Amino acid sequence: MTIEGSEYKVIPVNDEDLGLSNMNEMKKKTEDELNSGNIRLALDLAGLTTINSSGLGVLIGILNRVKLKNGSLKMLNADERIMKIFRITKLDLIFDFKV
Numbered sequence: 001m002t003i004e005g006s007e008y009k010v011i012p013v014n015d016e017d018l019g020l021s022n023m024n025e026m027k028k029k030t031e032d033e034l035n036s037g038n039i040r041l042a043l044d045l046a047g048l049t050t051i052n053s054s055g056l057g058v059l060i061g062i063l064n065r066v067k068l069k070n071g072s073l074k075m076l077n078a079d080e081r082i083m084k085i086f087r088i089t090k091l092d093l094i095f096d097f098k099v
Contacts, residue, residue, distance in 0.1 A: 003074055
């Protein structure tokens with residue numbers, strides 16, 4: 001997918017809830033992409049309805065790993081409930097959300 005003139009690998013977040021139960025799967029997906037040379041990643045949050053502190057921690061870890069590779073991470077299709085959590089925690093200031 002092209003975002004802002006660059007090609008991004010889109011990774012869907014398939015679970016409705018991002019937290020402790022599925023964080024290893026999410027970490028593995030992104031690590032596999034980074035190790036394959038895809039340093040521009042976009043997480044598609046369309047299916048995500050809830051996120052807890054563990055899920056936020058996973059996303060922060062992903063962002064840090066992407067930055068270590070001099071890459072870029074975009075967040076796509078976050079609904080208002082998810083955006084509210086990012087705003088409350090001020091994480092909307094460090095993640096790049098696209099509509």
